[in-house]
Amino acid sequence: MELPDPAPAHLIDPAAPDAEDVDAYRLLAADIASGVAVVAARHRRRDVAATVTGFLDVSYDPPTMLVSLFEEGRICDAVESSGAWTLSVLRREQEGAANWLASPGNPVEGLLDGVAFRRAPHSGAPVLDGALAWFELSTVAVHPAATHRIVVGEVTAMGRGIDEAQADDPLVHYARGYRGLTR
Template identity: 65%
Template sequence: MENTEPLPAHRIDPHAVGQDDIDAYRLLAGDIASGTAVVATRQYGRDIAATVTGFLDVSYDPPTMLVSLYADGRIGEAVAEAGSWALSLLSGGHEGTANWLASPGNPVHGLLSQVPFRRAPASGAAIVEGAIAWFDLRTTAVHPVATHLVVAGEVVAMGGTDDAHAANDPLLHFSREYRHLR
């Protein structure tokens, strides 16, 4: 049965977005539960990495994923330029790593000095040790969208953990906090 009462709405003029619009959007979009991952690449011989919650699998044939990265941030520029990157899906035990790599103003030198990692077989990017799953990707498309870059990549290598406890405890992001299934 249709309810004909109009929905209360915060209307946005796309040509004049204000701070109130941004704040309302962030609050409502924060209620989208998502996995938490680390995107990493190598640029000029240095590791660049950041925590992300905007990623998804696009296709199984061929295996393809995409990630949304802040265009003016180091990670956005580095991934767009490098042509390859890695995505590590984090478990609940990685909350400290997620916080560290989400912090603005992280150092360029020694960014991963306190994060245990291994190298991805094709890209050489960092894969967080103990990640539930990891994907090594070759960039196939980069699209600027608003303040971000949407980067698509074809999976060239992948793997996962043998730790059943970690595999059953993904690090989730919901309502501006990290959450656990357990």
């Protein structure tokens, strides 16, 4: 039995979305729960990092991941220019770092002064201490997508930032805010 839609569909012209379309999309897309991570790179002898929620594993053979980066952000330029980057998947306790690195207008110098990190073995890019998991990646493709770039990377190193027994409370982005998983 086909049920009636609870609300009428919001139709969009993809070639020319208006402000109402964008607002409706943002509201509905906020219902997609996603993990929270920090992408980081070494660029021009500086550490550059930003919080992301648009990332995923692509393949296990070879281990490959992708991340979506705002094309006008410093992190996008750093990742594209350096060719190597890290992805640190955050725990609930790392919400402060997630908020700090998601803030627009962060300083270029001293960005990670208040964030504990170590260096990835190949690129020297920052890996956040205490992360659920971390991956060092080498860029293999970059694809433009609207206002973003989809960066695909093959994993060159990986590990945990904590003991596996403690890896039970990821930081999750849902409904425009951060949450943890409760059991």
